[in-house]
Amino acid sequence: MLYIGCHLPSSKGYLAMGKHALALGANTFAFFTRNPRGGSAKPIKESDAAAFRALAEENGFGTLVAHAPYTMNLCSADPSIREFARNMLADDMLRMEYTPGQYYNFHPGSHVQQGVEAGIGQIADALNAVLKPEQTTTVLLEGMAGKGSEIGSKFEELRAILDRVALREKMGVCLDTCHLWEAGFDIVNDLDGVLEEFDRIVGLPHLKAMHLNDSKNPMGAHKDRHEKIGQGHIGLDALARVINHPALRHLPFILETPNEDEGYAAEIARLRELYVE
Ligand code: FE
Ligand code: FE
Numbered sequence: 373m374l375y376i377g378c379h380l381p382s383s384k385g386y387l388a389m390g391k392h393a394l395a396l397g398a399n400t401f402a403f404f405t406r407n408p409r410g411g412s413a414k415p416i417k418e419s420d421a422a423a424f425r426a427l428a429e430e431n432g433f434g435t436l437v438a439h440a441p442y443t444m445n446l447c448s449a450d451p452s453i454r455e456f457a458r459n460m461l462a463d464d465m466l467r468m469e470y471t472p473g474q475y476y477n478f479h480p481g482s483h484v485q486q487g488v489e490a491g492i493g494q495i496a497d498a499l500n501a502v503l504k505p506e507q508t509t510t511v512l513l514e515g516m517a518g519k520g521s522e523i524g525s526k527f528e529e530l531r532a533i534l535d536r537v538a539l540r541e542k543m544g545v546c547l548d549t550c551h552l553w554e555a556g557f558d559i560v561n562d563l564d565g566v567l568e569e570f571d572r573i574v575g576l577p578h579l580k581a582m583h584l585n586d587s588k589n590p591m592g593a594h595k596d597r598h599e600k601i602g603q604g605h606i607g608l609d610a611l612a613r614v615i616n617h618p619a620l621r622h623l624p625f626i627l628e629t630p631n632e633d634e635g636y637a638a639e640i641a642r643l644r645e646l647y648v649e
């Protein structure tokens with residue numbers, strides 16, 4: 373079974389997202405836990421979350437992959453921004469419990485001249501302050517393209533963060549095909565080699581979800597520009613190998629391609645055709 377979906381608007385609540393996903397042919401999805409550029413979060417209605425949980429169960433949804441706001445930088449050089457980010461993470465962990473057992477993905481952060489080591493320490497400190505043994509959410513570090521001072525474009529950096537988190541069992545990794553490619557990993561010609569390297573440095577059991585995107589740029593560009601599936605430098609054949617790879621094929625795949633509903637539905641249908649059951 374291929375678990376595939378896309379980013380959905382969350383403003384109308386959980387049940388609306390579940391129905392939206394079904395209409396697109398999706399059986400998982402991503403959503404921003406709050407405004408992606410700001411900090412405000414609407415209250416969650418338990419009745420809405422309960423209706424969604426029933427719909428997801430009936431329709432065999434895979435694990436959801438929520439996304440933290442882009443503005444959440446746990447390793448900002450400014451302590452007040454770090455604290456703001458930490459509070460946002462803590463609040464999101466409470467919000468995620470309305471849909472127990474899902475994934476929550478975030479960009480590790482940009483260290484802005486503090487250096488990678490300092491940044492990694494700050495990210496791990498925040499996770500250690502916020503994660504709770506009783507939470508049911510698994511928090512995923514997203515592998516990044518390496519734009520500016522972004523942490524997480526090297527497997528060693530993801531590993532270093534995981535190594536410093538006490539509640540390691542609450543953590544995982546989400547890899548993004550566009551980010552991998554733009555970070556310099558040749559997933560087109562050597563997917564096996566890239567996954568072997570990930571396994572050696574981080575460990576494949578920690579890989580919990582994939583973002584499936586083509587890229588507007590050549591390998592190693594470090595720019596992070598997503599493209600529609602099959603219209604970029606990665607290409608449809610390579611992305612078909614990603615969804616079918618024995619180490620990946622059971623994971624939820626989330627499209628973050630520049631599309632409206634119609635384009636997402638078409639990409640989901642095309643990828644379902646290319647998935648070998
Ligand atoms: Fe992301
Ligand atoms: Fe992504």
Ligand code: ZN
Nearest residue numbers: 550551596598
């Ligand atoms: Zn991206």
